[in-house]
Amino acid sequence: MDExxxxxxxxxxxxxxxxxTLRSYSRTISEVExxxxxxxxxxxxxxxxxxxxxxxxxxxGEGPSNxxxxxxxxxxxxxxxxxxxxxxxxxxxxxxxxxxxxxxxRMTRRLFLRIVNxxxxxxxxxxxxxxxxxxxxxxxxxxxxxxQLAYGSAADASDEYLRMSxxxxxxxxxxxxxxxxxxxxxxxxxxPTASDIQRIYAMHEQVHGLPGMLGxxxxxxxxxxxxxxxxxxxxxxxxxxGSTVILEAVASxxxxxxxxxxxxxxxxxxxxxxxxxxxxxxxxxxxxxDSSFVVNVTHYNHGYYLADGxxxxxxxxxxxxxxxxDERRVQFKERQESVRKDIERTFTTxxxxxxxxxxPARVWTRTKLQxxxxxxxxLHNMIREDKGISDYPFDPTEVLTEDIETNISKADRARNVxxxxxxxxxxxxxxxxxxxxxxxxxx
Numbered sequence: 001m002d003e004x005x006x007x008x009x010x011x012x013x014x015x016x017x018x019x020x021t022l023r024s025y026s027r028t029i030s031e032v033e034x035x036x037x038x039x040x041x042x043x044x045x046x047x048x049x050x051x052x053x054x055x056x057x058x059x060x061g062e063g064p065s066n067x068x069x070x071x072x073x074x075x076x077x078x079x080x081x082x083x084x085x086x087x088x089x090x091x092x093x094x095x096x097x098x099x100x101x102x103x104x105x106r107m108t109r110r111l112f113l114r115i116v117n118x119x120x121x122x123x124x125x126x127x128x129x130x131x132x133x134x135x136x137x138x139x140x141x142x143x144x145x146x147x148q149l150a151y152g153s154a155a156d157a158s159d160e161y162l163r164m165s166x167x168x169x170x171x172x173x174x175x176x177x178x179x180x181x182x183x184x185x186x187x188x189x190x191x192p193t194a195s196d197i198q199r200i201y202a203m204h205e206q207v208h209g210l211p212g213m214l215g216x217x218x219x220x221x222x223x224x225x226x227x228x229x230x231x232x233x234x235x236x237x238x239x240x241x242g243s244t245v246i247l248e249a250v251a252s253x254x255x256x257x258x259x260x261x262x263x264x265x266x267x268x269x270x271x272x273x274x275x276x277x278x279x280x281x282x283x284x285x286x287x288x289x290d291s292s293f294v295v296n297v298t299h300y301n302h303g304y305y306l307a308d309g310x311x312x313x314x315x316x317x318x319x320x321x322x323x324x325x326d327e328r329r330v331q332f333k334e335r336q337e338s339v340r341k342d343i344e345r346t347f348t349t350x351x352x353x354x355x356x357x358x359x360p361a362r363v364w365t366r367t368k369l370q371x372x373x374x375x376x377x378x379l380h381n382m383i384r385e386d387k388g389i390s391d392y393p394f395d396p397t398e399v400l401t402e403d404i405e406t407n408i409s410k411a412d413r414a415r416n417v418x419x420x421x422x423x424x425x426x427x428x429x430x431x432x433x434x435x436x437x438x439x440x441x442x443x
Contacts, residue, residue, distance in 0.1 A: 081162045086141070104147065111386045112146070126143055138168070149356045151356075200215065200258075212295065212300055214304060214305055218249070223361065224361045249347070257381060262369070349380070
């Protein structure tokens, strides 16, 4: 028989050829070398190992492919990350007390666990499942991306602690923002109802001596590091370095944010922002709640916002006199400029708690920027309520979902609604995979 034919049918020779191919294209050859050293290993078994665990070229064998291969999943020990998180913050003998927890998670443990339970109950993504191997997935405690918002850190910054990869960490942040918007936006980013307006009037008249004041209005810029090159002309302004996106907000004395409009390109000014903002849509459509008040026997139909000089000369904006001529106008100018610091304090508090909106944004789309910004605002209002600083009882009968005063489109809202799906049937793991843990969430 021809020698070449004998070599082609010899299993040992086939294994050697496959091993040569492996050394040319593989990045992890140690496991297959062990198989190849064993003469009892068949060529079919070696071929299966090569196909299942390694990366072969996709260009007809003419050389290594230029496409970056997908790295294999790394066993990080996700249950160890959960156990360490529980032992540090949620066990009976916790390592870090309430002061440390509040400083690192920006809220009390009570509010944090409320958010965890609501997300785990309503959002499918935050429910813990088993994979096909019978291994538990990440818990809801690990998936909560609050510290990413609090510190503005990179996606893989908590890999060593939570045992979570960069991609999974990004997914957790995206789903966390969508879940917060879906669950809490109707309550914590609502327009002021008739009862809310009366409480705001009473508070501002008592604190500032200004009846009929609804709040202060202003805007800030959020730097966008990854703004597309084609958009930088409309997102860049000469008085700000780099591209920015604008947030317009209204806040009351207790720093509760009643209106948020985010996503306007940074090159625009206050007048253009007001023209695009939905803040007065209800007034135009005659749907606004009753906000009338009386001052010195004079009846006014609508409340007003304190604003700076660039805003239009509308009755709903009260601005300071540019050149006061008498003592009364001088005093009013000083009072107006002093009271308008409410919105400045609110922006400072918002950025100091959530560093992600203080640092340049590293996401690529405006939709994700909006989700992050609205999530931070909702959490900000929830913290104010949890501290007892703001007290605005929520009446669902007074608020409609379509009345939410933001520029999140209906398509984006529908996408958030799709998070709440019918729970799938959980895989029941084999008893030998189940580990018993003591502590919160340990079953």
